[in-house]
Amino acid sequence: KQEVTQIPAALSVPEGENLVLNCSFTDSAIYNLQWFRQDPGKGLTSLLLIQSSQREQTSGRLNASLDKSSGRSTLYIAASQPGDSATYLCAVGGRDYKLSFGAGTTVTVRA
Amino acid sequence: EADIYQTPRYLVIGTGKKITLECSQTMGHDKMYWYQQDPGMELHLIHYSYGVNSTEKGDLSSESTVSRIRTEHFPLTLESARPSHTSQYLCASSPGYGYTFGSGTRLTVV
Numbered sequence: 001k002q003e004v005t006q007i008p009a010a011l012s013v014p015e016g017e018n019l020v021l022n023c024s025f026t027d028s029a030i031y032n033l034q035w036f037r038q039d040p041g042k043g044l045t046s047l048l049l050i051q052s053s054q055r056e057q058t059s060g061r062l063n064a065s066l067d068k069s070s071g072r073s074t075l076y077i078a079a080s081q082p083g084d085s086a087t088y089l090c091a092v093g094g095r096d097y098k099l100s101f102g103a104g105t106t107v108t109v110r111a
Numbered sequence: 112e113a114d115i116y117q118t119p120r121y122l123v124i125g126t127g128k129k130i131t132l133e134c135s136q137t138m139g140h141d142k143m144y145w146y147q148q149d150p151g152m153e154l155h156l157i158h159y160s161y162g163v164n165s166t167e168k169g170d171l172s173s174e175s176t177v178s179r180i181r182t183e184h185f186p187l188t189l190e191s192a193r194p195s196h197t198s199q200y201l202c203a204s205s206p207g208y209g210y211t212f213g214s215g216t217r218l219t220v221v
Contacts, residue, residue: 001170004153031208032208032209034208034209034210036212041199041215041217042214042215043117043201043212043213043214043215044201044203044210044212045212046209046210046211046212049208049209051208089153089154091154091210093208097142097161097205097207097208098144098156098159098169098170099156099210101146101153101154102153103151103152103153104153
């Protein structure tokens, strides 16, 4: 069974600092990895989807890398803003299209 | 501009009542999912469907049931709600990989 771990569980940074969020997974036979953002009490917003053949994916201030062989992904958020405060979830997809989720990293960006 | 809709957004209901949580998507995705999430905890898959008249139970055992009579509609039903069913229920759809989530239904059973 795929196990997904996100470290740290919580992170507080001053505005302007770069954020580094880590995700690890136990089974490297993944088809893709997806990063989501979740605001309190809300649903999930997709940020980036990385196919297993890709090494990284970028969107604006966000960059996600994938090292399938070592079972790791990292989400970088450049020049953080208070609006970036949220919980960030990592999810890995297998051949059956189902996603396995980590517990998330809760980020607070202080103004 | 969500293309997947969940209703109601919040629901407080008494023990023993039957409830149906609605989920509809307008993207024509053949795959749909229900996840359960307790506060501060990870999401757990409770039901999924890969097409009309196809439903399967997920990794987390649930007393709820689902149906998929139309591609765009994937309702979840609890025949007799209990306090242990209090949680957030999230619906998602995908064309294959790449999920889109609804805003969720926060259910409280008193």
